[in-house]
Amino acid sequence: MSQLPEPPSPPRPGRPAERPVPTSADVARLAGVSRATVSYVLNNTSAVRISEPTRRKVREAAEELAYVPHAAARSLRAGHTRIVLLPTAHVPVGPLYGSFLNELQWDLRRLDYTVVQYGSLGLDGDEAARAWAELRPVAVVSLGEIALTPLGVEILKRSGAKAVITLGPQEVEGAHALVLDQREIGRRAVDHLLERGRRRIGVVMPQEPGLELFSEPRLAGARTAAATHTGGARVEPLPLSYTEESAAGLAARWDGLGLDAVYAYNDEYAMLLMRALQDAGTDIPGGTAVIGADDLLLGRLLRPRLSTVRIDLVTGRRLAALVDRVVRDPGGEPERHDVMGARAVGREST
Amino acid sequence: MSQLPEPPSPPRPGRPAERPVPTSADVARLAGVSRATVSYVLNNTSAVRISEPTRRKVREAAEELAYVPHAAARSLRAGHTRIVLLPTAHVPVGPLYGSFLNELQWDLRRLDYTVVQYGSLGLDGDEAARAWAELRPVAVVSLGEIALTPLGVEILKRSGAKAVITLGPQEVEGAHALVLDQREIGRRAVDHLLERGRRRIGVVMPQEPGLELFSEPRLAGARTAAATHTGGARVEPLPLSYTEESAAGLAARWDGLGLDAVYAYNDEYAMLLMRALQDAGTDIPGGTAVIGADDLLLGRLLRPRLSTVRIDLVTGRRLAALVDRVVRDPGGEPERHDVMGARAVGREST
């Protein structure tokens, strides 16, 4: 298009695409206006009236240079960002969690936030908080895979975060908490087994790392349910890895354990164990009742159909709304909400 | 600790935590040194010798103020970031993909990059590229959920991205490509069925949105395999939703379809369909052979055990190394690597 008097460019050292990234000053120069005008036009600043021809010139110049504003410069000047930080350590699997995250992202974006998942694998709690704080997020939603400490919350708040929200089994001082009380899941599972007349209940404890945060409270819930039961009941933790060998090993020792039911952490472990038990000749549910959790579709395909604990998670929309509310009015006391529902779904395996 | 002469702070409007975020200037003031010295100490600048007492003073001041550097300011000054952007639209599920992502994050972090997953749900290709470019990432690794266009690649490069890499079925002009040739999966599945003597082959097409990017090329690969076969073979696409009803409906029409085998997209759809077929009285593999893909553990628990196509993905480590190499030496031509292996694993269902 138009030739403009270029600033003395550094000698090109062979590389073709070594041209510098265009700035708003470049756009201004090409359009023949000031940088301020460029800013007004590109941001549709309503407090200032710019003539239509000028607007066109500016837009065309920006287009021609493929100008993209520099987020860092902008937020430096503005003194704040619209970043909502979602720390991730282990990328979690599972359709429930996945669609929840999608919904959350979608709704935050509609509220004009920039959703950034920040991988913090291998950082410990306070290191991680410091790393997050460097980005000056306006809000942090910790999905509970990283142990956020009260100090971590303090660091984030002092760095300007208006909202620090945890979603998970733990409640952290200073932060809003959406509590997913994992104990409830174990409690419901064991209650269900007790109702079915079982009294000697195994609880599968996955050996895969990173699951303790969920499996331990579920076990605790199971124990509570058993202890509360009039008439008494026994709870026995059963370590299990997610392999056929591990399951076969457990199944081989099964009769010696003297159990009449098992709550298997979730449906996947339940399916694994149930198959191993069947292969070892254990009748289900006659000899042993089996219940999982998550209500996976696949569990319904087994014979007998797998009983399960169905989990109702908070909607991403609700969490997005909470983020927005707290960002707009950060003054309040940290709130605590219980946002997980769990109920047993009895099918044929119990 | 020490009282320092505070700058005339703005009147506190009731809110307790409205104190401003500490900057390096605050640290300098508290330590009684210049901002330059603070920077030297906190960054361990080796080109400059700072006395040990000064270092201590600075560190203590930073500690006391809970100072956290401002990433935006830093990268603005530096002229570049260490951000590797991983755009995510749908949060993908599945253990294979999940552990790949974890590995990638981990290795990039070891190479001192900041891994940022940027949710771009609901943005179209070029909008998305512009949004990513605002962060001035040094590299973008597009995981193939978002359609990156040649223009998008251009935008990113002009904004300073040294490496633009796609991982997925598509190759995009201007970007390095790690090609996951999904057709290979369909091809292997159908080849396997052909070897087993099947000639009338159904191919399940999931109706869930977002899966077309994978299911279409898999179907194409299946067609290729059938067409290549000497003696001829038929391929029939079969729409299926991930529900028991949909599977039951398909199973009810099964005999009318005249098929003797089915490749069911992946193991989950395969498990779903296989159960429905069995419930409808179809013998497997006698009447109909079934094969899935992904080699899920759960597929091995079925009776008959599910045959599958095992997928070998590039390691996260290899991708991280590629990112680093291209960032350090961005000059080269875009490379193209085939990084997916697929092979059929015959079990009992075929």
Next chain:
DNA sequence: TTGAAAGCGATACCAA
């Protein structure tokens, strides 16, 4: 060994 100051890119106030 330390400090003063320029400048990265964008914005918004104040003048013209």
Next chain:
DNA sequence: TTGGTATCGCTTTCAA
């Protein structure tokens, strides 16, 4: 209606 300019927080060159 438009332009000049101070400013955000940090790094780094140059001078002391």
